[in-house]
Amino acid sequence: MRKEEENKVLVVDDDPRICWMLNEALKDEGYQVFTARDGQSALQIALKENPQVMVLDIKLPDISGLEVLERLRQAELRVEVIILSAHGETKNVVKAIKLGAADFVNKPFDIEEVKMHIRNTLEKGRLKKEVQFLRSELKAKNKFESFIGDSPQIIEIKKLIEEVADSGLTVLIRGESGTGKEIIARILHHISSRRSGPFIKVNCAAIPKELLEAELFGYERGAFTGAYKRKPGRFELANQGTIFLDEIGDMPIELQAKLLQILEHREFVRVGGVETISVDVRIICATNQDLEKNLAEGTMREDLYYRLNEITIPIPPLRERREDIPLLIEHFINIYNKQFNRQFPPLSPSTLQAIEEYDWPGNVRELENLIKQTIVRGDEGIIKSELKKRSSLSSSSPSPPQTTEDELSLKKASQKAIEETEKNLISKALNQTNWNRRKASQLLGISYRSLLYKIKEYGLGT
Ligand SMILES: Nc1ncnc2c1ncn2[C@@H]1O[C@H](COP(=O)(O)OP(=O)(O)OP(=O)(O)O)[C@@H](O)[C@H]1O
Ligand SMILES: [Mg+2]
Structure with a gap:
């Protein structure tokens, strides 16, 4: 006998005798059978029960079988459809196959014939799934191959990635802009056992401070003006998968306690809610900021800093x-x-x-x-x-890095020089494009959003 969830068959025919006959015969074979007599109820049952196979008549009293097929595809339901067609419906059969029907049976049919088609279709569906799985495995492998580098530092990083990918531990990726932090976050997800789950990216710097909490944790209806209905946050959307908190150094201090709670217990409360929500997510963070400086300046909580620092992947420039x-x-x-x-x-x-x-x-x-x-x-x-x-x-550059403090380290000095260069390049691009920010971002090869962020950061707009 097949597994419970893999043997659902939906029979759709306006003729009650056909429904009854197929129901009896297929039940005897061990299938869980549902029947529908028109297109709308067929769609409803399909959505609710998620059958693996649908035996579908083309002529139905309300919408045609072809339309049912089309709507199934729109709803992205993965059900294999066997078309029942009467004599002289060749044109429709061709259309149905174009719409993704797996097979067809001519009416009148022999019950054994239908059974055989269902068995074959289920087998094909199983193979399809297997191929998809193998493809994603291959992709996971190739993903690593698109991360280029054989310097000792990169070899070390690849080793570290492989070691921690499946551990479920929170990872902090550090490195200057453009060093490959995001690509590493994606690899970590794609080679972990969570790869079939979602990968949700949140850029903490790009979302206004006031909206970030609701965006991350979701909100209940009426939590604030404009919250007309409950909305799940990114942590909930990332359930069973990975959440990538980019620019974690920009996480407002007010939200850091809540973040710590989710890091430690995988629990949180929606904005305006009371119920504690549990999620199963892998958390990956990235930053190009000097977190130690944030710590010293009090814009980062110490407990959060230590929690994030458990496993760090530093990418050298x-x-x-x-x-x-x-x-x-x-x-x-x-x-x-x-x-x-x-x-x-x-x-x-x-x-x-x-x-x-x-x-x-x-x-x-x-x-x-x-x-x-x-x-x-x-x-x-x-x-x-x-x-x-x-x-x-x-x-x-007009103002070389100033060494106001004697102990200003080389690292800090070069960071400053980079920032100065970046600022210059940005203002040049902005002038060149007459302050067309979209064009300027293309010219600079950075995203529109990060350009906006940098304009603000360097105070260029004023
Ligand atoms: N080792 C690498 N091999 C191949 N491509 C890389 C590598 N490192 C970075 N890239 C490419 O460089 C670009 C920038 O990488 P990515 O977006 O991961 O950088 P980042 O560190 O997140 O930058 P930022 O801090 O600005 O967000 C991407 O197109 C990425 O594919
Ligand atoms: Mg990035």
Whole structure:
């Protein structure tokens, strides 16, 4: 006997004799049978019971079998449909198959024939699922292959990822902008046993402070003006999967206690609610901020800081692992040649040299965007002139990093220099595009939202 949830059959025919006959015969075979006499009730039952197979007549009293089929697809119901067709309905059968029907049986039919079609269809459905599963397994493996680098630091990171992926532990990914924090968060999800569950990303910096709590934890009806109905938060949406809290350094201090509670007990209360909700989620956080500074300045709770720091994956900036650069270049040339249907050749030694000497404040993202631009425009010369421009911009920066405190560390100084460069690049792009932020973000190769965030951060708007 099949597993309980894998043997539901829905028979849809306006002829009560056919429904009755199939019901009896299929029940004897061990199927759980449902019957419907028109299209609407068929759809209702399908939605409620989620059958694996549907035996569907084309002529129905209300909506046609074809329409039922169409609506099933719209609702993304995965049910295998066997069409019952009378003589002379060839056209409809063709349409039905185009709409994804698995099989068809001519009327009048022999009961044994229908049984055989159902068995075959179920088997096909099972195989389909298996193929899907294998594909996702393969994807999980390939996912790792799209994370490029063989510097000792990256090899170490790959090892760490594999060690912690399935542990369910909270992971904090740290690194400058464009170093690959998000790609690592996704890999962690895709190689974990939660990969069939959702991956939900929340950018804590992009959501206004006042909305973040409701967005993360959901709210009850009437929790605040405008809360007309209950809405689940991202933590609930991520149930059985992974939630990626990007820019965790921007989590408002008022929300940090609530975050700590969910980190420790996987429990929370919706905004305006009293009921405690439990969720089963893996939490991954990322930041490019100096959390120690936040801690010292009191914008981050100490208990949260220690909790987040249990497992940290630090990604070094690209300039500290230059041996990855040639591999990354090759990878991006491959990708964008395919994407834009080009045959751009490997870069010349002198261009490689220029790339080697540049500092890459925008890290892998900056490199990726430059390669992409080069391939789209089909001109290797862009790289050298672009890098020259960018270097002179950063070196002629009006205010070099100030060392007001004697003990200002090298790390802090270089961070400051990067910020200065970034600020310069952004204002240049904004001027070039007449403050068209969308165009400027494309020019800079960053998202529109992060540009808005950076404009605010650097006080450029005022
Ligand atoms: N090791 C790598 N191999 C291949 N691609 C990479 C690698 N690291 C980063 N990338 C690519 O660089 C781009 C930026 O990466 P990602 O978005 O993960 O950076 P990030 O650290 O989250 O940046 P930010 O702090 O600005 O959000 C992406 O397109 C990503 O695919
Ligand atoms: Mg990111």
